[in-house]
Amino acid sequence: MKLTKARALILIAFSVPIAIELRTVAGFFNVELPLIAVAVIEFLFLALLFVLYGLYGEGSESAA
Amino acid sequence: MATASGGSEFVDKFPDEAAIVKASFLIAFVSLGIGAFFGLIQALHRTDVLRVIDSADYYTVLTGHGVLLAIVFTIFFLCGVFHWAIARSLDRPAESALFSWAWVGLMTTGTVLATVAILGGFVPNLGMSADVLFTFYAPLQAHPIFYIGLAMFIVGTWLSGADWFLSYRAWRQDHPDERIPLQTFMVLTTMIMWYISTLGVAVSVVFFLIPWSLGLIESVNPLLTRTLFWYFGHPIVYFWLMPAYLLWYTVLPKLAGGRLFSDPLARVVFLLFLLLSTPVGIHHQYLDPGIAEGFKFIAMTNTMFLLLPSLLTAFTVVASVEHGARQRGGKGYLRWLGALPWRDPAFTGMALAGAMFAAGGFSGMINAGMNINYLIHNTLWVPGHFHLTVGTAVALTMMAGSYWLVPQVTGTKLYSRPIGLLQVIMWFVGMVFMSNAMHRAGLAGIPRRTAEPQYQNFEFLTPIGSIFELRVQIALGGTLLFLSVVLFLFNILLTSLGEESDRPVDSYLPEPLSGPEGSPRILDNLAMWTGIAAVLVVLAYTLPLAGIIQNGGGLFGGGLPVPATVSAGFDLVMTTVTSAFNTLWGVVA
Ligand code: HEM
Numbered sequence A: 001m002k003l004t005k006a007r008a009l010i011l012i013a014f015s016v017p018i019a020i021e022l023r024t025v026a027g028f029f030n031v032e033l034p035l036i037a038v039a040v041i042e043f044l045f046l047a048l049l050f051v052l053y054g055l056y057g058e059g060s061e062s063a064a
Numbered sequence B: 001m002a003t004a005s006g007g008s009e010f011v012d013k014f015p016d017e018a019a020i021v022k023a024s025f026l027i028a029f030v031s032l033g034i035g036a037f038f039g040l041i042q043a044l045h046r047t048d049v050l051r052v053i054d055s056a057d058y059y060t061v062l063t064g065h066g067v068l069l070a071i072v073f074t075i076f077f078l079c080g081v082f083h084w085a086i087a088r089s090l091d092r093p094a095e096s097a098l099f100s101w102a103w104v105g106l107m108t109t110g111t112v113l114a115t116v117a118i119l120g121g122f123v124p125n126l127g128m129s130a131d132v133l134f135t136f137y138a139p140l141q142a143h144p145i146f147y148i149g150l151a152m153f154i155v156g157t158w159l160s161g162a163d164w165f166l167s168y169r170a171w172r173q174d175h176p177d178e179r180i181p182l183q184t185f186m187v188l189t190t191m192i193m194w195y196i197s198t199l200g201v202a203v204s205v206v207f208f209l210i211p212w213s214l215g216l217i218e219s220v221n222p223l224l225t226r227t228l229f230w231y232f233g234h235p236i237v238y239f240w241l242m243p244a245y246l247l248w249y250t251v252l253p254k255l256a257g258g259r260l261f262s263d264p265l266a267r268v269v270f271l272l273f274l275l276l277s278t279p280v281g282i283h284h285q286y287l288d289p290g291i292a293e294g295f296k297f298i299a300m301t302n303t304m305f306l307l308l309p310s311l312l313t314a315f316t317v318v319a320s321v322e323h324g325a326r327q328r329g330g331k332g333y334l335r336w337l338g339a340l341p342w343r344d345p346a347f348t349g350m351a352l353a354g355a356m357f358a359a360g361g362f363s364g365m366i367n368a369g370m371n372i373n374y375l376i377h378n379t380l381w382v383p384g385h386f387h388l389t390v391g392t393a394v395a396l397t398m399m400a401g402s403y404w405l406v407p408q409v410t411g412t413k414l415y416s417r418p419i420g421l422l423q424v425i426m427w428f429v430g431m432v433f434m435s436n437a438m439h440r441a442g443l444a445g446i447p448r449r450t451a452e453p454q455y456q457n458f459e460f461l462t463p464i465g466s467i468f469e470l471r472v473q474i475a476l477g478g479t480l481l482f483l484s485v486v487l488f489l490f491n492i493l494l495t496s497l498g499e500e501s502d503r504p505v506d507s508y509l510p511e512p513l514s515g516p517e518g519s520p521r522i523l524d525n526l527a528m529w530t531g532i533a534a535v536l537v538v539l540a541y542t543l544p545l546a547g548i549i550q551n552g553g554g555l556f557g558g559g560l561p562v563p564a565t566v567s568a569g570f571d572l573v574m575t576t577v578t579s580a581f582n583t584l585w586g587v588v589a
C-alpha cells in the first residue's frame, strides 16, 4: 500500500494521543518514563515516517 | 431514501432553499469565528500563558464562548442541514419561502439581541451585561434583552420545525403509502424531541427569568430554574448530535465509497433518542441538594439506557464505512482502513470526529455514574469531556460536512482540499492536547469556570507529569484549535467567492444496503412515539418538580406557598412511591 501524504498525516495525528498517554501505559508496568523520553520516541517515529515516505511515498504527488 | 436525480444540482433545483441554507451557514460561521477567538483567550488566560483581559471580564468571554458556539453556531448550522435534508429527501421545495425567511430572521434577531447583551459586559457603566454563562439559570441574572433574545431564538427554531412538518404534510398528500424518507424521518423525530424539551426552558425564561430581570417579581426558586434548564439541557445535547448523526448515517458511508448498512436500524436509533433524551436531565444535578437521591438514581438508569442507541450507531456507521472500504478494494481484518479516502477532508473530518466521540463517550460514562461523578463534578474534566462531544463530534462533523455541503448550495467548487485536510487533522491534534489535559487537570481537582484556578497554600498534584505540563498542553491545544478554525473559515470564504461550476461536488446519495421495506410500519407512527415520549417525561419529572416547588419555598422561591391540598396529595404520592421503590429495591438487592 502506498504511503500517500494523506495516510502519513493520519498516522502522525494518531501518534499524538499515543505519545501523550505513553507515560500512563508505562506506569502500569512500574516504568517511569520522563517527558524527554516521550519526546524522543515521538521524534524517532516522525523521522521513520519521513524515511518511509521518501522510500515508498507518492513522490511528486499532485492532486492530494 | 429519495435521491436527488443525477445531473441537476441542489442550488439549481432548489434556489430558494439553497439561499436559506447559505444564510444559516453564514451566521453559524461568523459565530464560530468569534466563539473560537474567545476560546483562545480563555485557554491562554486560565493557564497564565497570556492575559489580554482582566480576570473580572472572564465570565463575559466565557458566556460569549458558550452561547455563540454551543447554542448559535450549532443550531444555525443544523437548521441549514435540516432545510437541505428536507428539500432533497422529499424532493420538493418548502411550502413558502417567505415563511422560511421569517424563522431565519427571528432567530437572527434573537441572536443579535443576546450577543449585544453579552458583549455589553465589556463596557463598564453601560448598565447592560449578561455574564450568566450559557446555562443562564438563577441566581446569576442577565439584562432582560438577553432573555428576550433567547426567547426569540427558540421561537424561531419552533417555526423552522413547523416549516419542515408542513413540507412533510404536503409530501404525504402526494405519497399516501410511501415510507417517510430516512433523512426526513431523522429531522422530524429530532424536532419532536426539541419541541418537548424546549417547553421547559420556555417556561423558565418566560415565566421566571424575564419577569425577574424586569423586576416584576422579587425572587425565583433557583432550584426550579436549574431543573427546568437541565430538563432542556440534556436533550439539547441530542439536538446538537442528531444532525451529526444524520450526516454520519446518510453521507459518511457514501463518502467512504459505500452505502448505509441498515435503514431500519437508523430509524430505531432516532426513536430511542426521542424517547430517552428528555427523562435524564437530572443527571446534571447529582450534587444539587433538594432533589431526592431516588430521582437521581432513576435519571442515572435512563442515562445508561442511552448507551444502547449510541452503540448501535457506532456499529452501523463503522459497518457502513467498512463496506465502503471493501468496495474500494480494501482487504483484511484491519488493512481495509488504509483503503478509505483519507484525502477527502469531508470523510477524514467526520471519521476523526467519530473516533473522538468514542473517547467522549467513555468520559461521559464517568460523568453519568452517580457516585464517580462526585470525583469530577465541576472540574475541568467536564469541559474536557464536552469538547470531545459537542466541541468535536458535532463541531468537527459540521466543519467537515461543510466541505461537501457548501459547494452544493453555492454551486462553486471547494477552494482547497489539502488545506481542508490539514484543517481537520489540526483540529484532531489540537483537541487531543487540550481535552486530554483538561481531563487530567480535572482528576487533579482543578475547577472549571474560573479565570484563576489557583488557591493559596494549596498545590494540585498529578500522578504522572506535572500541572505545568497540563497547562502548556491546554494552551498549545487551544492555539492549534483556533488556527484550525481560521483555516476553515478562510477555505469556506474562498470557496463561496469561487467561480460557478456545473458539477461542484458529487452529491448523489446511494440507497441503503438494507432498505426500510422489511421493517415494521409502526416505526413511522410519529404520533404514537410522541405520546410515549411525553408519558416518560411526565413520569420522570412530575414528582421531582413537585418536591422542588414544595420544599424550595414555592414557585417563586420566597414567594407563594403551595396550597395545602396540593401539598397533602403530594405527600401521599410521595409515601406510596417511596415505599414501592423500597420494596422493589429490597427484591433486587
Ligand atoms: C477554538 C477552539 C476552542 C477552544 C480553544 C476552547 C476553549 C475552552 C476552554 C479553555 C473552556 C473552559 C473555560 C473554563 O471552564 O474556565 C471552554 C469552555 C466551553 N467551551 Fe470551548 N473551546 C473551543 C471550542 C469549542 C466548541 C467548538 C464548542 C461547542 C460547539 C465549545 C463549547 C464550550 C462550552 C459550552 C464551554 C463551557 C462554558 C461554561 O462553562 O459556561 N468550545 N472552552
Ligand SMILES: [Cu+2]
Pocket: B233, B234, B237, B281, B283, B284
Ligand atoms: Cu446530559
